[in-house]
Amino acid sequence: MVDLSAAAWRKSSFSNAGGNCVEVAPLEDGTIAVRNSKRPDAGVLLFTPAEVSAWVEGCKAGEFDDLA
Numbered sequence: 912m913v914d915l916s917a918a919a920w921r922k923s924s925f926s927n928a929g930g931n932c933v934e935v936a937p938l939e940d941g942t943i944a945v946r947n948s949k950r951p952d953a954g955v956l957l958f959t960p961a962e963v964s965a966w967v968e969g970c971k972a973g974e975f976d977d978l979a
Contacts, residue, residue, distance in 0.1 A: 913957065915944060922948055 918936035926932035926948070934951070936944045943963050946955045958966075969975060 913938065913942075913944070913955070915955065918944060920946070920951075 915936070915938075918938060920934040920936045922932050922934050932948045934946050934948045938944055938957075942957045942959060944955045944957055947953055
């Protein structure tokens with residue numbers, strides 16, 4: 912189990928007023944935690960920095976435009 916008690920969660924500046932967004936937090940071991948801001952106790956997904964980098968690059972390249 913990952914200790915998230917000291918996690919510094921942050922939301923995107925693109926989040927809407929209704930709070931529909933995800934939150935991210937870098938963890939001490941280098942992984943990045945992601946959670947649903949409306950249900951923070953529902954669990955988290957953990958990613959390596961390389962995985963997050965690949966996702967961001969894919970977003971910038973438009974690879975996921977069909978999902979939005």
